Amino acid sequence: xxxxxxxxxxxxxxxxxxxxxxxxxxxxxxxxxxxxSLDESEKTDDILLHGCQSRVWLIIEGNADExxxxxxSDAAIVSGLIALxxxxxxxxxxxxxxxxxxEFIAAIGLQQHLSATRANGLxxxxxxIYAAAKSFQKKQ
Numbered sequence: 816x817x818x819x820x821x822x823x824x825x826x827x828x829x830x831x832x833x834x835x836x837x838x839x840x841x842x843x844x845x846x847x848x849x850x851x852s853l854d855e856s857e858k859t860d861d862i863l864l865h866g867c868q869s870r871v872w873l874i875i876e877g878n879a880d881e882x883x884x885x886x887x888s889d890a891a892i893v894s895g896l897i898a899l900x901x902x903x904x905x906x907x908x909x910x911x912x913x914x915x916x917x918e919f920i921a922a923i924g925l926q927q928h929l930s931a932t933r934a935n936g937l938x939x940x941x942x943x944i945y946a947a948a949k950s951f952q953k954k955q
Contacts (some may be wrong), residue, residue, distance in 0.1 A: 816908075817881075817905070817906030817907045817911070818907075819903050819904060819907045819911050819912070820915065822902050822903045823903055823915075823917070823918055823919040823922075825902075826899055826902060826903070826919045826923065827919055827922045827923055829842070830842070830924075831923075831929045832922040834874075836924070836928050837953065839924075839928075840892065840928075841898075841914065842895075843892055843895030843896070844891045844892060844894075844895055845895070846894075846895040846898035846899065847891050847892065847895035847896075847897065847898055848889070848891070848894070849898065850886075850887065850894050850895075850901075851885065852887060852895060853872055853874070853885060853886070853887045854943075857872065857874065858872045858887065859928065862874055862942055864939055864940060865938075866935060866936065866938070866939030866942075867893065867935070867936035867937070867939050867940070868886075868887045868890075868933070868936060869889055869890035869905070869936065870888060870890075870895045870930040871886060871887070871888045871893060871897070871936065871939075871940065872886060872887050872888075873885075873886045873940065873943055873944075874886065875943075875944065875947040875951075877887050877951065878951060878954070878955070879908060879909040879910070879951045879952050879954065879955040880908050880909075880955075881906060881907070881908060882898075882904070882905065882906075882907065882908070882909060882947065882948060883901040883905055883906065884901050884904055884905040884944065885901075885905075885913060886899070886900075886901065886940070892933060893933065893936055896925075896933070896936070896937050896940070899919070900917075900940055900941070901936075901942065903915065903917065903919065904944055907947070909948040909951045909952040910952065912925070912944060912945065912948035913945060913948050913949065913952070917941060920937070924935070947953025
């Protein structure tokens with residue numbers, strides 16, 4: 816079973832290896848580049864997330880016991896943020912997602928180092944993930 820709390824601790828540990836924010840940004844960009852691409856046919860307007868300055872396509876599938884998250888963005892740093900959210904939340908149950916606050920964001924210093932528009936986009940992605948988890952939970 817996926818453990819979102821352990822995933823957060825792993826992210827915090829990974830980011831602690833970098834001494835400055837330039838290196839952390841580069842790591843974030845590298846995570847985004849490694850993100851599994853969505854097929855072009857999947858990048859439809861109905862899954863385009865609103866509230867992000869860059870374009871973000873978000874697919875959340877599964878059931879209350881296990882949600883799988885796939886997403887892409889046309890922006891490098893946003894793709895890295897998506898990779899972090901997928902690492903924490905994809906594979907978790909709806910209840911685990913609802914119960915797991917994204918503590919890693921403050922712990923690695925993202926709050927202080929993201930532009931306002933990127934922070935809004937991150938918040939929009941989190942809200943969409945939480946809303947999907949609540950929706951899947953109601954269906955069970």
